[in-house]
Amino acid sequence: MINCLIVEDEPLAAELLKSYIEKVPDLKLAAHCSSAVDAFGALQRQQVDLMFLDIRMPRLTGLELLKTLQHPPPVIMTTAYRDYAVESYDYDVLDYLVKPIQFDRFLKAIGKYYQRQSAQTPVAQPTPDSFEQAYLFFRVDREQQKVWLKDILxxxxxxxxxxxxxxxxxxxxxxxxxxxxxKLxxxxxxxxxxxxxxxxDKVxxxxxxxxxVSGKQIPVGRMYKDRLERFGR
Structure with a gap:
């Protein structure tokens, strides 16, 4: 699961984010902090994979919080103001969501998180003469799981x-x-x-x-039929 931290001082905005997180199977709410100060403490105490961070909050703003973090988790900024968009990207944030946040826009931001994680996934490039030793890593929950290519059906x-x-x-x-x-x-x-x-090899x-394949009947699309026929020759 992807542990999410919501840093939001507006109750309605926080509840909306919570409801969106509940709708996505891979996401799990780790904590909700109503201030950046509380969030600083939460980040020290628990594993956070993704942070939804409001910008304008009392005492310490979201951007000021980022300045204090040596190794922040991936961040999606949330705010009612567009003025901070350029500055927030200086901190390498994943996305910038303007309130009120729509669910489809939320999903697009989550997609950027997955894209970044995928780009950081180590890949062992297979070669024709090393198929038995070839593998790829895939992100499953919070882990990178090794899959041997010879085991794929x-x-x-x-x-x-x-x-x-x-x-x-x-x-x-x-x-x-x-x-x-x-890749394959x-x-x-x-x-x-x-x-x-x-x-x-498993056909x-x-x-x-x-x-x-392994007892499973897999349909062949019309546009792919020629490929299969060439394989059978």
């Missing part, structure tokens, strides 16, 4: 997420199927549908409309 795309089915069970991670299509070695993996990539049988 197939991958299902779920919008901004993918579900990777392996010999030891499935994992779900925030990644797009198109990204994995580029084409000698072993084939996209057969807009929502599926298969490991060709049990196939027709023009479906592929059987």
């Amino acid at each position: 197939y991958i299902e795309g779920l919008g901004d997420y993918v579900k990777i089915f392996t010999a030891t069970g499935p994992i779900v991670t925030y990644e797009r199927l198109s990204y994995l299509e580029e 070695p084409e000698e072993h993996f084939l996209r057969v549908h807009k929502s599926y990539i298969i490991c060709m 049990q049988s196939f027709t023009g409309s479906a592929v059987k």
Whole structure:
């Protein structure tokens, strides 16, 4: 889970953020602080993966809080004022949300968090002669989980997420199927549908409309049919 800290002195704005966090399965509210001073203490006491930080607060502003933190967590700024947008980006914040915050805009900001985490994910680039030793790391909850490519059966795309089915069970991670299509070695993996990539080594049988992998019938899209036919030659 992604532990979130809300730093917000307006009760209604804080409750709205809490309700949004509850709607996203990967997010968990770690704490709500009504002042930047309280937030400073909370950051010392517990693990925070993402901070929603209001700018204009009494005693200490959100930007002043950031100045005091040597290693702040990823930050999404929240404010009723647009004036601070340029200054806030000097602190490498993920996004700048203007109140009242709409849920779709909130989700877009969360997407930027996932993108940054994905960009920081270590990747072992596979080569054709080292497939048995090749692996990728995927973010699962707060961990980077190693997945051996030889263990992958197939991958299902779920919008901004993918579900990777392996010999030891499935994992779900925030990644797009198109990204994995580029990363996975084409000698072993084939996209057969807009929502599926298969490991060709694990194919049990196939027709023009479906592929059987580990007992699962996976549909073949019309635009991908030629790829599968070339594989079968």
